[in-house]
Amino acid sequence: MSDQLYQSPISPGRSWYEDSCGERPTYPALDGDTSCDAVVVGGGFCGLSAALHLAEAGTKVVLIDAHRFGDGASGRNGGQMGSGQRAGAIELEKELGFERSKALWDMAEDAKTSLHNIASRYGFDFDYQLGQLTPMHKKSFEAEAREEVEVLSHRYGYKKIEYLDKDKMSSALGSEHYFGGTRDTGTGHIHPMKYLIGLAAAAAKAGAVLHENTAAFSTERNGKIFVKTARGTITADRCVLALNGHHNDLRPELASRVLPIQSFIGATAPLDHNTPVLPNHEAVDDSRFVVRYFRKSKDNRLLFGGREAYGKSTPGDIERAIRKQITEIYPDLSDVEMTHAWGGNVAITMPRMPYVRELETGLWTAGGFSGHGVMLSNYTGRMIAEQFLGKSDQIKLLKDLKTPQFPGGSLFRNPLKLLALTWYAMLDRI
Numbered sequence: 495m496s497d498q499l500y501q502s503p504i505s506p507g508r509s510w511y512e513d514s515c516g517e518r519p520t521y522p523a524l525d526g527d528t529s530c531d532a533v534v535v536g537g538g539f540c541g542l543s544a545a546l547h548l549a550e551a552g553t554k555v556v557l558i559d560a561h562r563f564g565d566g567a568s569g570r571n572g573g574q575m576g577s578g579q580r581a582g583a584i585e586l587e588k589e590l591g592f593e594r595s596k597a598l599w600d601m602a603e604d605a606k607t608s609l610h611n612i613a614s615r616y617g618f619d620f621d622y623q624l625g626q627l628t629p630m631h632k633k634s635f636e637a638e639a640r641e642e643v644e645v646l647s648h649r650y651g652y653k654k655i656e657y658l659d660k661d662k663m664s665s666a667l668g669s670e671h672y673f674g675g676t677r678d679t680g681t682g683h684i685h686p687m688k689y690l691i692g693l694a695a696a697a698a699k700a701g702a703v704l705h706e707n708t709a710a711f712s713t714e715r716n717g718k719i720f721v722k723t724a725r726g727t728i729t730a731d732r733c734v735l736a737l738n739g740h741h742n743d744l745r746p747e748l749a750s751r752v753l754p755i756q757s758f759i760g761a762t763a764p765l766d767h768n769t770p771v772l773p774n775h776e777a778v779d780d781s782r783f784v785v786r787y788f789r790k791s792k793d794n795r796l797l798f799g800g801r802e803a804y805g806k807s808t809p810g811d812i813e814r815a816i817r818k819q820i821t822e823i824y825p826d827l828s829d830v831e832m833t834h835a836w837g838g839n840v841a842i843t844m845p846r847m848p849y850v851r852e853l854e855t856g857l858w859t860a861g862g863f864s865g866h867g868v869m870l871s872n873y874t875g876r877m878i879a880e881q882f883l884g885k886s887d888q889i890k891l892l893k894d895l896k897t898p899q900f901p902g903g904s905l906f907r908n909p910l911k912l913l914a915l916t917w918y919a920m921l922d923r924i
């Protein structure tokens with residue numbers, strides 16, 4: 495494992511992304527009272543994107559994060575963009591009807607375009623690589639994968655997805671472990687920390703005032719909105735709380751609806767260039783409930799995410815568990831050198847769709863992207879900014895989704911979470 499130079503105080507282990515992102519700029523903590531048109535709390539993809547789009551329109555915006563930008567999920571995730579929403583189109587259509595489900599699909603397509611456009615507008619690279627495979631871990635799931643291809647290509651007009659039988663999937667993966675599944679050539683995967691750094695620099699360039707190491711302790715409304723921090727109060731007309739799975743005790747409404755669960759990733763040393771593993775550098779997310787997600791970095795490392803344990807973890811614990819999962823799929827990698835192992839909070843909701851609300855007039859919150867926030871948290875920040883600016887009300891599509899509280903509310907949800915996740919992990923193995 496590499497030297498522990500800087501580690502996120504809110505997530506275990508030092509990520510490979512931190513060692514491969516180049517310079518990670520720092521932003522000063524807030525020191526003194528200030529006022530602005532809009533204050534954003536949370537410097538992940540969602541908050542930074544909101545700040546960028548507000549600042550581009552000439553709004554005076556201040557953004558604060560309790561830690562360093564990207565120390566939450568945004569700088570430490572699997573980097574897979576995917577397509578559509580976390581809940582599948584077929585499932586959404588059953589609940590919401592075709593029109594709303596199609597609008598949510600189209601929103602996700604806009605999110606892909608927006609992610610690329612920001613990077614080209616501000617000229618930063620984020621190691622984009624094309625392609626996504628979703629192999630089935632049970633033969634009985636193949637029919638669902640076939641149906642998904644059928645529905646998406648015919649009813650949703652999405653032609654970039656195809657069904658791969660077991661043989662073709664095995665060649666694409668370099669492993670016999672799975673059955674058939676889908677290949678999506680309309681999406682890809684990114685280096686999330688590089689994207690995060692580029693996004694923060696873009697927001698600063700557009701005029702947003704950015705502060706790290708500045709936690710919000712409370713939000714109060716008295717005509718204006720007051721966000722209190724240790725060394726100053728920010729007074730604003732509008733506010734975005736983009737906290738995702740961290741500190742959501744700031745607002746009790748979030749704690750009962752957005753639940754943090756930990757997910758873990760291990761990085762190997764660069765694999766041999768002749769390795770059969772993922773010859774086309776596509777990303778993979780499998781059909782398990784406790785999803786295994788993996789891909790190769792541009793320098794040929796296997797970045798493998800998964801693990802089924804829920805509690806405190808050291809990098810050593812993470813490495814052991816991830817190595818076991820890698821070996822199940824790629825037995826030849828049983829002794830592979832691992833250089834990094836880390837984790838982070840994935841924020842989930844009951845319906846696995848984000849929780850987006852206007853909690854009070856002008857005070858919005860967004861979080862709970864349920865492992866599907868690389869492009870969608872970014873785009874949600876933009877949609878909230880556009881609502882503030884009176885440019886578009888596309889955010890209504892997410893705001894109108896129902897998000898029930900977790901059973902047990904904020905008190906008993908953690909023991910119940912452990913029970914439920916252990917149960918689902920067991921079902922994955924049957």
Ligand SMILES: Cc1cc2nc3c(=O)[nH]c(=O)nc-3n(C[C@H](O)[C@H](O)[C@H](O)COP(=O)(O)OP(=O)(O)OC[C@H]3O[C@@H](n4cnc5c(N)ncnc54)[C@H](O)[C@@H]3O)c2cc1C
Binds near residue numbers: 860862864866868
């Ligand atoms: C290990 C892992 C793997 C993942 N893999 C994928 C993937 O492959 N594909 C995908 O689409 N999604 C994935 N995700 C999910 C994705 O990373 C998130 O959905 C997305 O980054 C959420 O962005 P965000 O801005 O909403 O939240 P975050 O990036 O978590 O940012 C929230 C920020 O708010 C700050 N904050 C919280 N409270 C306060 C406060 N009181 N005051 C000031 N600041 C505060 C935190 O410090 C944090 O920086 C993964 C997540 C993890 C952890």
